[in-house]
């Protein structure tokens with residue numbers, strides 16, 4: 001699947017994307033992506049081999065003007081409810097979005113996320129899209145709000161991605177945002 005916007009192409013990853021991805025995942029910008037850190041370019045090449053089969057839910061964000069991969073966006077179908085069983089419809093999605101920090105502040109994240117949400121709602125059966133973001137991640141919260149997502153709550157000390165210097169888990173306060181298909185314009 002390829003999604004086109006005014007300035008961007010969202011497309012599946014290719015093995016040739018390793019250097020661009022290494023550029024932003026060598027030092028992940030936020031703790032929630034710490035586990036995605038790529039230590040070396042060789043690691044990035046191996047990671048691209050894992051990603052190339054992902055054609056429906058995991059996209060490279062590519063600048064039309066020069067073909068550079070400036071970030072990524074993905075979300076997978078979930079049941080999204082606590083009492084789900086194997087027959088429950090997987091109509092809920094929770095996106096992860098990340099730009100190379102050299103390309104933020106230009107509206108690219110909104111452009112990519114808007115097109116991705118449209119794709120999920122119109123082509124992939126999404127009923128509800130929700131996003132988690134840490135309470136200090138103001139740019140991600142701002143993006144949620146621009147996309148029309150509602151604040152649904154704040155989970156105090158909800159999750160730990162990294163440890164404190166003394167080795168204990170560092171828990172983060174997490175905001176939840178969401179939007180329903182019937183709210184999507």
Ligand SMILES: CC(C)(COP(=O)(O)OP(=O)(O)OC[C@H]1O[C@@H](n2cnc3c(N)ncnc32)[C@H](O)[C@@H]1OP(=O)(O)O)[C@@H](O)C(=O)NCCC(=O)NCCS
Pocket residue numbers: 029030032097098099100103104105106107108109110111132133134137139140142143146
């Ligand atoms: C979260 C993240 C994706 C947001 O990216 P971003 O570039 O700040 O978001 P946007 O695309 O909405 O662009 C922001 C600004 O670009 C500016 N901009 C510049 N040129 C623009 C243009 N041509 N069109 C639209 N906006 C433009 C706008 O002023 C906009 O700010 P505004 O919404 O106040 O008007 C980015 O900060 C990031 O990757 N962070 C690290 C990873 C991360 O935190 N992921 C989320 C984990 S929960």
